[in-house]
Amino acid sequence: MADFEFALCASEGSARVGRFETPHGGVDTPAFLAVGTLATVKALDPRDLRALGAPMILANGYHLHLRPGEDVVRALGGLHRFMQWDGPILTDSGGFQVFSLERLRRVSEEGVEFQSHVDGSRRFFTPERVIDIQRALGADVIMQLDHVIPGEATAHDARDASERSLRWLERSLQAFVATDEARGEQPQALFPVIQGGVHAAVRLEAAQAAAAVADWRGFAIGGLSVGEAKPEMYAVLDLLDQALPRERPRYLMGVGFPEDLIEGAARGVDLFDCVAPTRMGRTGTAFTTEGKLNIRNAALRLDAEPLDARCECSTCARFSRAYLRHLFVADELLGYHLLSLHNVHFLLSLMGEARTAISSGAFRTWSQDWLARYHSRSTATP
């Protein structure tokens, strides 16, 4: 298949199995992207990710602009070579990060001025600048700069931001096309980001307007899982499932936890990313098929069982809960590595099961069973 083609292989209701082609290999969807914000998936070696079968990694334009700077990454041969990951990479524009700097940024039609969270220096992101940064980084898939709003924003504010994001999308496309012709280097795909909060009309307008701008190779869905109730998120996904072109991949940004992945896949989402598996891996919580497990729990002191008896990862194949607990109690780095590895494997494996279930028409029953077991017990501390 040609770069950035998306082949639909099977479907069950809105859930679908597909394959998204990139210059660095294909991605079987629905897929979970491990997050490598600063050109490293925290506590994991790229060889671990390869061995886990990670299909694609996400890095962050904002963070890499600040450290080490896109000039450094470009000089070292681009992100793939820099971080020694030869599979597909997607970069976020950094819109989410910039707009999270509440007291440190000022939005205008031109762009957004902000202060670096690293050294307080003043920076200015425009749609064009963000394309330049992501061109220099060289990920396979890149995102437009979007105006991100808080989860509780009114319809008025959501529309205002969404319409600005659409104007920025047109500027992003112009910059993208211009730099493509100028450089003639590795092909990249630019995705628009659909915003609009939980407001159906705004989301619908945004999806239709974005789709009218160009024949995008995929669409990102932003601004969800930011505090709204789950039914609100599911309603937006249902709406966008109808509004977005069926023959293009949909990427749900920053989502999520196992239940979100299943509910998202059920609504036609193809790509997900979330820091949860590695963040939880560093703080001592493991996903298991029976819920979350707090590895510091004193009850595990002599527990010879693996994190999850159903898991086939190399952590579970080798180490007892008692040993992993010891590593966390003693603040040993190996603990962060082993739990991150398990948690990423857990979500990759979940997506693999989902693909199999969709392909065989068993997704609905599989997902009900899976979620019932997952919610049956949770030993995570409150």
Place this chain on the structure above:
Amino acid sequence: MADFEFALCASEGSARVGRFETPHGGVDTPAFLAVGTLATVKALDPRDLRALGAPMILANGYHLHLRPGEDVVRALGGLHRFMQWDGPILTDSGGFQVFSLERLRRVSEEGVEFQSHVDGSRRFFTPERVIDIQRALGADVIMQLDHVIPGEATAHDARDASERSLRWLERSLQAFVATDEARGEQPQALFPVIQGGVHAAVRLEAAQAAAAVADWRGFAIGGLSVGEAKPEMYAVLDLLDQALPRERPRYLMGVGFPEDLIEGAARGVDLFDCVAPTRMGRTGTAFTTEGKLNIRNAALRLDAEPLDARCECSTCARFSRAYLRHLFVADELLGYHLLSLHNVHFLLSLMGEARTAISSGAFRTWSQDWLARYHSRSTATP
């Protein structure tokens, strides 16, 4: 070969190549032992150590007694199974750690009372208790409890401590023999620890007295590289090379840096351990064949070269100095892992080169060349 036999294969001057057999495999000597104080070599997975060809790992009785407790390790099947390292393991008695707690311990003929550095709880180590702890941990080679003194101790203090260590050695042996018969489990070897500071007469007496107690399977040399001048350390090693039985392995505790390994091997030392490669790996300093390299150095910002062009480790085969610098500047865990891996590989590789050189009678010239290059340039910050 039978467990704990030591076969001498080649020699050049006092330097020798040997093989030390253990219930978990043989160790080609001279050998460097990576330090896994708390049943984990910091920032490395046991699979990494296997891939690096690490011949033996050191863990620590004091630290493991406090966390997670030797009862936990024993219940989980012993150290090898607990930490998933099926190669040889050596445990230190914890004497060095206890005597480092200057204001927190009190020595008597019976043993040493101290306060846990973890929770301040009162503990009492006797020679017998320390044997029990190490029996529970189940390492292949274990150490007696010794009375460790500061590097600047007088001959009088050194003799007093050394003589106490010898009396404790006899009690250790009795406890060791008694528990061996009682348990009938995995064979272990107990090493005496030769103390005596930099005082030749005390060292000589200690070596002769210890050797007279039993037919030990090896000897540990303690109390060196604790602040004394290098020539003083070398003089003690020269002395002990003559005084200790030639047909038994000598283990120089807590030493050392590359130059120490070479100078030690030249004086008939067979086993070394040191936290330096992993500690430096976490703080951002890499061993290279041309000296130490501070990876945070701003001059490396765009440096596409590996840490050491001569190195064959998987860090150097893949990553640029610029990328590694970025990881350290951004406090990314992968940096600690990759530098630790490189530094451990560096010392393992150094010992491999030393064995080859000794076997071919080229050790003297090889070591001179190696040290000259190593001292030719150092970019580590002061």
